[in-house]
Amino acid sequence: xxxxxxxxxxxxLILIVAFTLTGCGGGTSSTSTSSDDxxxxxxxxxxDNTSETSQLGSETAGDNATEFDYWTFVDLHGKHFxxxxxxxxxxxxxxxxxxxxxxxxxxxxxxxxxxxxQTGQGAPDIxxxxxxxxxxxxAGNEVPLVDLxxxxxxxADKLVQSRLDIYSKEGAIYGFPTHVGATVAFYNxxxxxxxxxxxxxxxxxxxxxxAGIKLYETTGKYLGTADTSAxxxxxxxxxxxxxxxxxxxxxxxxxxxxxxKGYEMLVDLQANNVIATIPGGQPxxxxxxxxxxxxxxxxxxxxxxxxxRFTNEMTDLKGKIAIAPxxxxxxxxxxxxxxxxTGTVVTKSAKDIELAKDFLTFAKISDEANIExxxxxGFDPVNTDVWAMEDVTHNPENxxxxxxxxxxxxxxxxxxxxxxxxxSTASSPSINNILNTITTNEIFExxxxxxxxxxxxxxxxxxxxx
Amino acid sequence: MxxxxxxxxxxxYAPYIFILPxxxxxxIFWLFPLLNSFRxxxxxxxxxxxxxxIGFDNYRKLLNDTVFVKAVSNSVIYMVAxxxxxxPLPMLFAVLIDSKYMRAREFFKSSFFVPALTSVVVAxxxxxxxxxxxxxxxxxxxxxxxxxxxxxxxxxxxxxxxxLLALACWRxxxxxxxxxxxxxxxxDKEYYEAAAIDGASAFERFKNITIPLIKPTTVYVLTIxxxxxxxxxxxxxxxxxxxxxxxxxxxxxxxxxxxxGIEKNRLGYAATVGIVLLIVAMTINLTQLKLxxxxxxxxxx
Numbered sequence: 001x002x003x004x005x006x007x008x009x010x011x012x013l014i015l016i017v018a019f020t021l022t023g024c025g026g027g028t029s030s031t032s033t034s035s036d037d038x039x040x041x042x043x044x045x046x047x048d049n050t051s052e053t054s055q056l057g058s059e060t061a062g063d064n065a066t067e068f069d070y071w072t073f074v075d076l077h078g079k080h081f082x083x084x085x086x087x088x089x090x091x092x093x094x095x096x097x098x099x100x101x102x103x104x105x106x107x108x109x110x111x112x113x114x115x116x117x118q119t120g121q122g123a124p125d126i127x128x129x130x131x132x133x134x135x136x137x138x139a140g141n142e143v144p145l146v147d148l149x150x151x152x153x154x155x156a157d158k159l160v161q162s163r164l165d166i167y168s169k170e171g172a173i174y175g176f177p178t179h180v181g182a183t184v185a186f187y188n189x190x191x192x193x194x195x196x197x198x199x200x201x202x203x204x205x206x207x208x209x210x211a212g213i214k215l216y217e218t219t220g221k222y223l224g225t226a227d228t229s230a231x232x233x234x235x236x237x238x239x240x241x242x243x244x245x246x247x248x249x250x251x252x253x254x255x256x257x258x259x260x261k262g263y264e265m266l267v268d269l270q271a272n273n274v275i276a277t278i279p280g281g282q283p284x285x286x287x288x289x290x291x292x293x294x295x296x297x298x299x300x301x302x303x304x305x306x307x308x309r310f311t312n313e314m315t316d317l318k319g320k321i322a323i324a325p326x327x328x329x330x331x332x333x334x335x336x337x338x339x340x341x342t343g344t345v346v347t348k349s350a351k352d353i354e355l356a357k358d359f360l361t362f363a364k365i366s367d368e369a370n371i372e373x374x375x376x377x378g379f380d381p382v383n384t385d386v387w388a389m390e391d392v393t394h395n396p397e398n399x400x401x402x403x404x405x406x407x408x409x410x411x412x413x414x415x416x417x418x419x420x421x422x423x424s425t426a427s428s429p430s431i432n433n434i435l436n437t438i439t440t441n442e443i444f445e446x447x448x449x450x451x452x453x454x455x456x457x458x459x460x461x462x463x464x465x466x
Numbered sequence: 467m468x469x470x471x472x473x474x475x476x477x478x479y480a481p482y483i484f485i486l487p488x489x490x491x492x493x494i495f496w497l498f499p500l501l502n503s504f505r506x507x508x509x510x511x512x513x514x515x516x517x518x519x520i521g522f523d524n525y526r527k528l529l530n531d532t533v534f535v536k537a538v539s540n541s542v543i544y545m546v547a548x549x550x551x552x553x554p555l556p557m558l559f560a561v562l563i564d565s566k567y568m569r570a571r572e573f574f575k576s577s578f579f580v581p582a583l584t585s586v587v588v589a590x591x592x593x594x595x596x597x598x599x600x601x602x603x604x605x606x607x608x609x610x611x612x613x614x615x616x617x618x619x620x621x622x623x624x625x626x627x628x629x630l631l632a633l634a635c636w637r638x639x640x641x642x643x644x645x646x647x648x649x650x651x652x653x654d655k656e657y658y659e660a661a662a663i664d665g666a667s668a669f670e671r672f673k674n675i676t677i678p679l680i681k682p683t684t685v686y687v688l689t690i691x692x693x694x695x696x697x698x699x700x701x702x703x704x705x706x707x708x709x710x711x712x713x714x715x716x717x718x719x720x721x722x723x724x725x726x727g728i729e730k731n732r733l734g735y736a737a738t739v740g741i742v743l744l745i746v747a748m749t750i751n752l753t754q755l756k757l758x759x760x761x762x763x764x765x766x767x
Contacts, residue, residue, distance in 0.1 A: 279598070
């Protein structure tokens, strides 16, 4: 019997050791999750599961520099700040800055930031917040972010007002905008030529459908995507018909006749093999970008910031992608809308609020900043004066100018007055969540009736908002 | 000093000093949060804002919350399925490994156990790739040999449950097997010898000696499996690459708690979800313990 007790003791010991090990493994790693394909309208999302910190400005700033912590979910944004920080430290020897940049996955960063700013503990001085999550940060009576209205005011008449509105509450601006996010169509001309399709002739959805049918018959490939994990298509279809997924007071209206008509049109496209669901659920995911890079889809109807995904992650398509306005229901309807967006904020717990505000004004909305946002990030800057600067926009050295067949700004300037606003309201996070996880899957994967699915979505959103 | 020494050596007080660390940890990290979340479940609480007392509103809302019902049904189905798979199979493997005819015993023991040492994050990511919807994913290219598929595993309710259960079985079979091995070791081999002499077959010995004598282990495994099944979260989070699975097919009770509390900052409502989880898990486990006779005093049988 003694023998047995001993063996049992050994086994128990093994178990205890094993559990301690697994316990540690689970605990440290459970926080690092990435979910780029479930984000609602994320402008970008970092694809790896880890967060990393790097310090910028250590070469340009002296020992007396103020150190700021900056969080973001887009690796590229750090590159832009690196450039602007160098210029700032040169121009302001007595107000030097070092920036500790921490890049985290989308969900992870927003969840951590929300807790940090609300408890006032461990928050960075400066952070990026994606427009889809922004309402969560300005909900309630005590906004934990610094009011930036006074520093934005001198630039206000140069900037696209609607891009300031999405980061505002009751007239106060809480975030510096990054870009307009004008949505355009990216066509893979090499693929379209195989089916003898001229993308410049695609004006309406009927043209798009005819082209798609031809493409599928000739090559067996699809012209576009039926998105099941992003809400861009819902906003796009609504905006073209002059409505939004919310009404004037910000209440959800996802079962509007316009949106029903829009999704019925997409279902018709899907039935005719013009569009198909894509692995990953929407174009801005790892799986989908792989499909695009292999030339399996003929077009992506995405905001202009999707350009940087082409140059960074779909390098095989260089010289093959053309940019054009979106197809519409009837000629004369607005051919673009602003989608996605990142607001850069200063938290109330920042070390030196005035310095942070001045630096961000310089780094995000000054004329130099807007030019750099195009040069480094390939985004459409919120200062539309830049759009008219030929030498900046048509610079032959620019990697984006080199990558695409036509110049993005030729298209942008053509649709400049047609870029519709998508409101960001307190109900937006719920709307995105329900549409992207439930409704679009039911419509495109299960073939559920569009009216039924959208009516139920409306109910679910209202229930969620209670 | 002498008084202190006497105090330490006294048979009356010393035991309490020895269990003091446990009591303190229990009070601070278990009882206090529990009572606190009970209070929070009656409040509308957001971080950084003053909590508002709203009585039973959270509970009322929860009863009509279809997403919560979905989460509960997902968790319960997962829990029941893990009980069906993760108790008989590990028990069988344990008996086989314990058998005297078994070769390379240690090798099998450790290879069953290795998955439990892998981080869920890694395992979930690998399983997500295995069950990917691309034609080239491991599962789809395997099934293509039999002219099946390709399937979109992680967009379908049934197939995604299969994927989750595959992950659970891969991870936990080894752990449960070790529990059963420990239980088997405690059984005196003389019983088997005696039964063999009396002419009992291997199956009869298993049924009449092993099963009854291993019952305390079975009850223990059952209890922790019920709780672990209901509280599953990380596996689903990693498999679906986030907490928002298509049509909520992977949403669990804890996933919903996380969504409400952390993602939406509705801590009061999340606390209500937590309390309901506690009630469900306690009810099922207490019923189960009562039925298996764990509460009966020894010798009363």
